[in-house]
Amino acid sequence: xxxxxxxxxxLGERTLWALGLTGLLAWGAFQIGAGIDTRHALQEFSASxxxxxxxxxxxxxxWSPERIAAWRTARGVPASVPLAVLRIPKIRLVVPILPGxxxxxxxxxVGHIEETAVPGVDGNSGIxxxxxxxxxxxxDVAPGDAIELDTLNGKQIYRVERTWVVDPEDVSVLxxxxxxxxxxVTCYPFYYVGPAPQRFIVRAVxxxxxxxxAAPDACPLCARWRSGTVFGFSLVS
Numbered sequence: 001x002x003x004x005x006x007x008x009x010x011l012g013e014r015t016l017w018a019l020g021l022t023g024l025l026a027w028g029a030f031q032i033g034a035g036i037d038t039r040h041a042l043q044e045f046s047a048s049x050x051x052x053x054x055x056x057x058x059x060x061x062x063w064s065p066e067r068i069a070a071w072r073t074a075r076g077v078p079a080s081v082p083l084a085v086l087r088i089p090k091i092r093l094v095v096p097i098l099p100g101x102x103x104x105x106x107x108x109x110v111g112h113i114e115e116t117a118v119p120g121v122d123g124n125s126g127i128x129x130x131x132x133x134x135x136x137x138x139x140d141v142a143p144g145d146a147i148e149l150d151t152l153n154g155k156q157i158y159r160v161e162r163t164w165v166v167d168p169e170d171v172s173v174l175x176x177x178x179x180x181x182x183x184x185v186t187c188y189p190f191y192y193v194g195p196a197p198q199r200f201i202v203r204a205v206x207x208x209x210x211x212x213x214a215a216p217d218a219c220p221l222c223a224r225w226r227s228g229t230v231f232g233f234s235l236v237s
Contacts, residue, residue, distance in 0.1 A: 059092045064132035074108035083112055084119040087148040091137030101128045110134050116174050120151035124177040128185045131196060135186035138202055147204045158182055158204035165198050173201050180206040
């Protein structure tokens with residue numbers, strides 16, 4: 001009886017050791033996988049930020065001389081870390097999204113409007129830019145156009161749903177939305193002399209991953225833009 005009890009105890013002990021070791025190995029594998037996924041996401045976002053930080057100039061062919069001069073001044077001042085990188089292939093726009101909408105921020109990039117969803121998360125993310133600078137090309141954006149958003153969590157694809165004009169007091173365009181959306185805001189008319197009396201709005205909604213195969217990239221130069229070889233943007237960090 002003693003020998004049987006001893007054998008059973010040894011068997012139980014070995015079983016517990018085996019289960020514990022198996023659990024440790026599984027936990028270690030999970031942690032390694034999670035670490036790899038996190039590093040991959042960080043590398044992708046870092047590459048996106050790098051493409052927006054290259055020494056090349058953004059396409060300023062539509063910009064006003066005053067806005068170009070303001071951009072040159074602003075790029076020499078340290079900037080906040082970008083929240084995301086915004087790309088609109090149709091109008092050759094590649095620009096970081098910085099926090100806030102003060103003059104210095106909008107002179108060097110586009111800005112995330114406070115109290116709206118952070119770019120890349122559920123809700124309505126408001127993004128502002130100058131009509132005579134980065135957002136002048138919005139005049140040529142139409143429903144169906146593609147918008148890309150690079151964030152720490154990867155790339156997201158949006159489609160322009162509609163464009164319209166509102167009065168400055170109409171802030172309902174920034175109200176929360178049931179689906180993930182982006183609302184781009186700039187002054188209007190685009191070539192108005194003096195303070196513009198209205199606002200031009202672009203609303204884009206996220207394209208579900210399952211539908212992306214049916215929504216090809218609108219521009220063959222996107223690969224070059226992502227590598228930072230075309231239309232780069234210089235930030236000082």
